[in-house]
Amino acid sequence: MKVTALDVHDVRFPTSRRLDGSDAMNPDPDYSAAYVVLHTDTGAEGHGFCFTIGRGTELCAAAIEAYAPLIVGRELDPADLGEFARRLTHDSHMRWLGPEKGVVHMAAAALINAAFDLAGRVAGKPVWRLLADLPPEQVVDLVDWRYLTDALRPDEALDLLRTARDGRAEREAALLATGYPAYATTPGWLGYTDDKLVRLSREAVAEGFTQIKLKVGSDLDDDIRRMRLAREAVGPDIRIAIDANQRWDVEQAIAWVRALEPYDPWWIEEPTSPDDVLGHAAIRTGVRPVRVATGEHVANRVIFKQMLQADAIDFLQLDACRVSGVTENVAILLLAAKYGVPVCPHAGGVGLCEVVQHLSMFDHLAVSGSTEDRAIEYVDHLHEHFTDPVRVRDGHYLVPDAPGMSAEIKAESRAEYAYPDGPVWRS
């Protein structure tokens, strides 16, 4: 099939009006998406987006448009999306603006995920199943191996994938029956009052979550009080992760986390710069037994590779739309499996839960083969705008069964929240 057009949308939700999503680095996010629809000459469509927090979304939208000459009017082979991805990420002019990071990489993510959404629709499969049904050789071909072979070679990846075939049928049956574990970030936004924190923490436990997350990093006394309140609210058996959103330097991170240690934090997330591999390794040593997690802002597979090589993290938090979409995330899942580090994806925002669940379910069936100490972040924002919204029951993501990657925002929501001309923004 041939791609005939790209439709690009700048969609912004005014979440800052209620402090949903507020943290130590991002006090007033307006959850947004640079959104794309791939149209083809067969009538098949693919939807994808990258997640932003307001101003600057127009840059990601423009970057999607800038890739159009590499896509529109050209063949798209749903059986060779590795080639499609490399066509974008290897383009030398666009690559200069990263390389493989920031605006151009997020735009590539939107397009590559849209191509997978399209491939799923064409095959009549949700993307988790599309990926899990690929022969190991085809999974390996999705990956851009450049810069990876000192940590993982294609033949090692093949071995991993072949080994993961054992027990697949049992895992799939269990996944279909109970879903994939989730944890709840809804209680812990920094802008919420203590009462709201306690109430939402209790509600999360009542809804079946066994892990919640609190934002920290703005004021230590506040954090100690909030962590104590949350621990008292949920009891000793619920995991409470804490998330500093990159607020600290290395030594500061260690001191701050140690001060919260009496309340038994499960992990400290994004303690410092997402680029700081050696910093994370030092923090991990300094805050034991508290674990270290990061990844939502890790730019690409090269930084993740080093996080694993340096024993810098206990949990890898890939994001569906910051690295270059499904193809680069397949590489990251393979790296994590080789190093034995559990992947607990970043989600929330707008649409990240919908899209990333496909990756974790693929990982469980075909790569790591495990859900132990794994959970996908869950935030109950904005799902009503999707045609195939996530369904969470008893602290688990239920398996999506619609063809595609659950990435489609309803046409009426795209129109209402269009920036700057949609009715929500004109008023």
Place this chain on the structure above:
Amino acid sequence: MKVTALDVHDVRFPTSRRLDGSDAMNPDPDYSAAYVVLHTDTGAEGHGFCFTIGRGTELCAAAIEAYAPLIVGRELDPADLGEFARRLTHDSHMRWLGPEKGVVHMAAAALINAAFDLAGRVAGKPVWRLLADLPPEQVVDLVDWRYLTDALRPDEALDLLRTARDGRAEREAALLATGYPAYATTPGWLGYTDDKLVRLSREAVAEGFTQIKLKVGSDLDDDIRRMRLAREAVGPDIRIAIDANQRWDVEQAIAWVRALEPYDPWWIEEPTSPDDVLGHAAIRTGVRPVRVATGEHVANRVIFKQMLQADAIDFLQLDACRVSGVTENVAILLLAAKYGVPVCPHAGGVGLCEVVQHLSMFDHLAVSGSTEDRAIEYVDHLHEHFTDPVRVRDGHYLVPDAPGMSAEIKAESRAEYAYPDGPVWRS
């Protein structure tokens, strides 16, 4: 003074038509600039840009515009440009699109350098002198210390700057008399014929350069032949650096450089991904006695910090416009001085020579206090478009004396090469 307007220009030079600038990763660059002029209510102006290689320059231009609400209509204090820089790089919505990398960071560089160009013009000083004349405390205040203190604290930086005052007058007299060392990349572009390589290598030596550079990494047999020809042309006493422009994986880099070792390469530049701190460290161990250099695509001070902490590089090649301009480069110069690693800036492109010379001259007078094993890259392209072009004599950059940062592209060049509507692109 108050900023009254930003003028943004997309300026592109059709350099791909002659294979100037061709390397193993970038076969057809059109050297370009996303260019900005800051206008103020005093009539003072500041010029800045970031360097791109063609398609996508419009994204950097749009990112500069996206920062306008943080600048236009607001005070700009030439004595507190650290605050100006942090206002841009700490903006949470824009930061989400990096953080501190890629399109938004390059746009911040254009604006921050423009603010220094303006400060130099207002003070009647070239920026190298403006910076070198600052009290150490004010230099330290330029730096965004976030994420640095595990490697360098402000008090250590103050000590470095105070120590560097010794011998300043002698160094300044020598700098004014003979300039700052340069090396020549002009001979070695990958698209050039062997004859042109040999001729230009000989010319560079005749012009007084003691170091030249060859692009490598596309074909090993070609590289061996070209390296042999260059070595025969210049003799044993001229340093020949080689530059792979990120083409290799770690093991491939080591094998390739070892194959070229008989021709005594001075350094291998960008052997692999600029994000790969641990990869560079492994390559450095594997290619000794050949040295390792990188930096033109290093996204920010956090990656440079780790390159130094991990003993990954022998030479640090900062770029004037990829990290966030003068302020972040001051941090990087201080880090390099602490770790004793010589800074040999990336230049060439369009305008990079003009701008970066100010940083090296400041470094020599006020930070490292040395030019040993240091040289600024020099490429003889496109200088004719600048109002204050670099002057290179006997292999040295002569000291610029016009107020500002030598960043101004002539108005007629901006008009002629404007993309897509300038006469060069319409024809």
